[in-house]
Amino acid sequence: MAQIKIVVGSTYGNASQIAEDCAEQLQKMGHETDFLSEPTYEQVIDKPDVILICTSTVGQGEVPTNLMPLYCKLKDHQPDFSQVRFGLIALGDSSYETYAEGGKLMNELMRDLNAKPVGQALFIDSCETPDPDEAAASWVDEWSTKL
Numbered sequence: 752m753a754q755i756k757i758v759v760g761s762t763y764g765n766a767s768q769i770a771e772d773c774a775e776q777l778q779k780m781g782h783e784t785d786f787l788s789e790p791t792y793e794q795v796i797d798k799p800d801v802i803l804i805c806t807s808t809v810g811q812g813e814v815p816t817n818l819m820p821l822y823c824k825l826k827d828h829q830p831d832f833s834q835v836r837f838g839l840i841a842l843g844d845s846s847y848e849t850y851a852e853g854g855k856l857m858n859e860l861m862r863d864l865n866a867k868p869v870g871q872a873l874f875i876d877s878c879e880t881p882d883p884d885e886a887a888a889s890w891v892d893e894w895s896t897k898l
């Protein structure tokens with residue numbers, strides 16, 4: 752079973768709610784989860800095994816304020832994440848030109864740090880996805896089989 756750090760980026764609570772549901776789902780499968788609603792650099796670099804990022808996008812394609820300090824510190828310090836596996840759930844709204852850019856920035860950063868992607872990232876477009884919870888739950892079901 753994996754030790755999964757769940758890194759949340761959320762302004763209005765949508766991504767946070769989805770992340771909480773994912774944590775519960777993963778725990779029921781027997782995984783250990785560490786829910787980081789205000790994720791810090793120290794928490795994330797402390798023996799990371801699997802990181803699940805669940806973030807929305809705010810402003811004009813930015814990562815949410817609660818995730819920004821971690822994003823900047825990871826970019827500055829460039830820790831070696833070659834032993835880390837990660838998954839990504841990105842919430843966004845395709846009516847914005849900067850669709851899901853917050854998630855894309857996190858995805859790019861994790862790859863730059865040599866973290867290994869587990870499966871494909873999930874993009875949840877609020878314009879097209881009537882039931883985001885359902886979309887996330889079935890993605891987690893499949894994603895967890897690859898851990």
Ligand SMILES: Cc1cc2nc3c(=O)[nH]c(=O)nc-3n(C[C@H](O)[C@H](O)[C@H](O)COP(=O)(O)O)c2cc1C
Pocket residue numbers: 760761762763764765766767806807808809810811812813815842843844845847849850851852877
């Ligand atoms: C002020 C504002 C700016 C936003 N900017 C973007 C954006 O640039 N790109 C995008 O894909 N979605 C954007 N969104 C949509 C949010 O990412 C989407 O509503 C998401 O579900 C919010 O999740 P949260 O409640 O976890 O913050 C924006 C929403 C608001 C209210």
